[in-house]
Amino acid sequence: MHFNADDFDQLLREHAALLRAHGEAQARCSEVIRAQATEIARLDAQAMRLRMELVKRETALAWAREDRAALEQLVPGLPKRAVQARQVEALQARVRELSDELHRRDVRQAFAPARASHVEELEGLEEDLAAADLVICQTGCMSHGAYWRVQDHCKRTGKACVLVENADALHIVRIQRAGEGQGAALVASQQG
Template identity: 45%
Template sequence: MRLRAAALLCDTALAWEREDRQAVEAAIPGLPKRLTLARRVEWLVGRVHDLQQALRERLIRPKAPALPSAEIPVPADLHEKSVLCVGEPGASASVARRVIEMAGGRFLHHGGEDGQDGPALEASLVAADLVICQTGCVSHDAYWRVQDHCRRTGKQCVLVEQPQALQFVRSREVLAPATEHVKADPASAL
């Protein structure tokens, strides 16, 4: 008899809770849809966090190469390496700077304009482990200095025709041979 009374008490309390919940749901239009969307947003935020973490790990320690061979190979492991960007100091250079610094590298820049300090360009070339030259944005003198220095020293030099092509730094995972000179196709670099 006591067990029946306890079960009856639980059933009554459960029925009251259901009625209260139905009253709340009726008072707030679209509540079930809002709850579903809130759960979806929560899942998406977690997914974005996971993808950002994977990207950070990939920039620092690249996994197996997964890029088409037609794309420009540059070192993905930039930890404690210096990367010289010769060309315009625009938005693409700031993107390259952020990516290089996130990967633990050191970003160097030289404008490559006519009349700029030649010895400063030479010093930057000597300090760099990798050179990225924006061919359409530098003087002929700077272009030839970069080419000559990289050929003499065997330093890797990546040539890009347009500043937007610097965005390729984000996703490269393959290290090209140090003596290779690559001319970037702006369409494949983006």
């Protein structure tokens, strides 16, 4: 085979193009290798940090287990007491819930309409309260619900309402209506 000068020049140009493409491919491969080496170094450092954290946690857990075992040996029945303490806390929470529910029920009953068996009594109470100039309530002589209804009536109507612990302590109560003297006056004296 015989090569002429033009064939040789074309062969040189193709060889140069192949060398350039090979050099660019080598540069890209080198960049990828550097990027991978950087990522591997980052992941190695992260793995080392995680291993150190794991060793710290396992060591702390082992110490805690040893401390707990030593404490359990010092205090017999500690695990059972811990369970009982959690049960007591749960029971206390339940008692608080029930107490709150009972309080809400008492409040609802105090302000709820009267039941049929007490309708006549309450109607009479409302009539007596409406006719009274002053309402005197003795503690311990009326139900909790009746006390709240009387207080509600006094607030709604603006009536004077006095709460006494001992009725014997109140000796005289006299109300003078306007026109019977100088304005309305309340006079009360206590037995001594």
